[in-house]
Amino acid sequence: MxxxxxxxxxxxxxxxxxxxxxxxxxxxxxxxxxxxxxxxxxxxxxxxxxxxxxxxxxxxxxxxxxxxxxxxxxxxxxxxxxxxxxxxxxxxxxxxxxxxxxxxxxxxxxxxxxxxxxxxxxxxxxxxxxxxxxxxxxxxxxxxxxxxxxxxxxxxxxxxxxxxxxxxxxxxxxxxxxxxxxxxxxxxxxxxxxxxxYRSPYDRYTYEGDPSALSEAALRGKELFFSERLECFHCHGGFNFSDSVTHAGSTFTETMFHNTGLYNLGGTGAYPEGNTGIHEITHLATDMGRFRAPTLRNIALTAPYMHDGSIATLSEVLDHYAAGGRTIEAGPHAGVGSENPFKSELINGFDLTPAEKADVIAFLEALTDEALLGDARFSDPWKVEQTGGEP
Ligand code: HEC
Ligand code: HEC
CATH class of the missing domain: 1.10.760.10 (Cytochrome c-like domain)
Structure with missing residues (x-):
């Protein structure tokens, strides 16, 4: 629509x-x-x-x-x-x-x-x-x-x-x-x-060679994030934590779209009308619910999550992936997402202990770039003029 x-x-x-x-x-x-x-x-x-x-x-x-x-x-x-x-x-x-x-x-x-x-x-x-x-x-x-x-x-x-x-x-x-x-x-x-x-703790660890930039918990979370058990990195991999990237000198450009099993209206595989992903453009049945994997840089700051903001916290995002898709019990969007026929084969569910879950979240939090948030080069120039630079 x-x-x-x-x-x-x-x-x-x-x-x-x-x-x-x-x-x-x-x-x-x-x-x-x-x-x-x-x-x-x-x-x-x-x-x-x-x-x-x-x-x-x-x-x-x-x-x-x-x-x-x-x-x-x-x-x-x-x-x-x-x-x-x-x-x-x-x-x-x-x-x-x-x-x-x-x-x-x-x-x-x-x-x-x-x-x-x-x-x-x-x-x-x-x-x-x-x-x-x-x-x-x-x-x-x-x-x-x-x-x-x-x-x-x-x-x-x-x-x-x-x-x-x-x-x-x-x-x-x-x-x-x-x-x-x-x-x-x-x-x-x-x-x-x-x-x-480019100035998150993860970047300091990866590009500046600072081994102390990531906490023990974040390091354990990193292992999990890049593991075949969790599969996150297949779609959120690389320096931009997304599989749809291009950069100077890249030899090929990938553009990927995935259905993560967020919905399965009435068991038909459908997503709510007006939000069906690239299906809205291609009209192909198999493109139902397929969206781009967004970057996870600064993800701790960008709640609520997913294309329609329907997941409130990172903890609940992990619950969605751990279940291999989200189940909505009742209401107009009821359905078992893990059974969505158009779901990506990389979303299979996994078991995660509470301690492991906390580690993955610690890793995701280490992608927050505090310097960017306060960088004067990106701030409101009109405000600076009105206040003489005082916040
Ligand atoms: C099959 C590819 C795929 C895999 C595997 C995958 N994701 Fe995603 N991820 C996506 C897509 C696509 C979206 C957007 C989905 C939507 O809005 O319907 C997304 C959204 C997210 C979001 C919300 C982003 C935002 O800006 O709102 C987070 C957080 C996230 N994924 C974390 C993870 C973590 C952690 C894992 C591993 C447990 C993981 N993802 C595994 C493709 C994937
Ligand atoms: C009313 C709120 C609103 C305003 C105003 C707005 N945007 Fe957005 N922006 C959005 C939404 C919502 C999306 C996602 C759109 C979609 O998926 O259809 C978006 C997406 C984007 C994206 C895509 C980012 C990505 O990861 O793919 C860019 C770039 C962007 N906006 C730039 C701009 C620019 C430049 C302006 C001003 C000319 C602007 N936006 C004004 C709400 C807004």
Missing amino acids: MNAPRAALLAALVLAGCGSDPVPPSPPANTETWDWGLPPGYPKPKVPADNPMTVAKVELGRRLFYDTRLSGNGTQSCASCHAQEKAFTDGLANAVGSTGQAHPRGSMAIVNVAYLSSLTWGNPILGSLEEQALLPMFGETPVELGLAGKEEELLARLSDFPQYHDMFADAFPGDPEPIILDNIVKAIAAFERSVVS
Whole structure:
């Protein structure tokens, strides 16, 4: 129900020349080499040739990401649903848009999105951050930022703010009229690419060679996470804890979608309407309930869990996997998830003692990157201006 209109919307936007028109790459002026600041061995993101990273562009993108001028009624920005202190999620099971409409799914972490080979919970055709940004801006099913039909108004609003003239000119040098939609989404995408998480205890242990960064419990949890008994790593493996990743120099890109047995309505294998995963786009019966494995970086901060926020805690997520799928006893969603015929063959259930469960959770908590949460490069620039930098 949701994705067909969204795909049509996206196609229309692309046809209108907003999504991926062949604008020549920005001239090399002002392209200070981008410093990702990553530790040795940590893969670098892939950057589209027509949207190189520059300091000026990332700074403009940060401003736009936090600017409520980007919603139809001036109440929301991207950051309303993607808050830095929650690893750029919103703490809600279902995100709520600027006009009060509930989204069928939960907000996702804008962390390491530069590495994703497909975007959002279950969309095999949405690959670029530039295209993705158009959905919350102009989407109507549901309304998020509510800019449909207001593109001219948006451009006028941004043009009315003198500071943007200089910022757009710096970010897109040589562009005679830089305040255009194509550049807005390019700048936002550049900012999103800059948000990389690489300073968690796990990263200090893995990339900085600091053996004391992980507690004994987290180390035991790591063994379990990467074991054939729990199978987590098959879908949440690699540096980004997801099997749908791409990065600079990667030789192949994987995009995988899995049914974890979260639902099995009436024993038919069905997931609740409007949230059936990539099935909404492919309409293939076997794609029912298949979603992308999200990154587990900063997972302790992004509750509630799963595409619809239907699991409240990490402990309950482990119960779901231990049972080989979730059983819902009664109500409209009743069903035995472990018997879902479309479930991944990697979800088979396992026994976990309470001590082992605590260890796995300790490991997941060691993926929290405190430095990212307080990093001024990713914080709200408007707030800093109003308060002179005081929080
Ligand atoms: C009303 C809340 C809301 C607003 C406002 C919002 N988002 Fe989101 N965002 C979501 C939800 C919900 C999802 C998951 C969408 C889905 O699966 O269909 C999401 C997903 C994403 C993703 C995909 C992340 C991933 O792991 O695949 C990106 C990137 C993103 N949003 C960027 C943005 C940007 C950029 C803006 C501003 C232009 C924005 N969002 C505004 C709620 C919001
Ligand atoms: C077959 C692939 C697969 C395996 C194996 C797997 N997961 Fe997942 N995981 C997923 C998918 C897909 C989702 C999203 C499912 C949804 O929303 O319906 C997910 C979601 C999650 C979430 C919630 C993420 C969020 O942002 O809300 C956590 C936490 C998680 N998995 C942890 C684990 C742990 C721990 C294990 C091992 C016990 C594990 N997973 C095994 C594929 C897998």
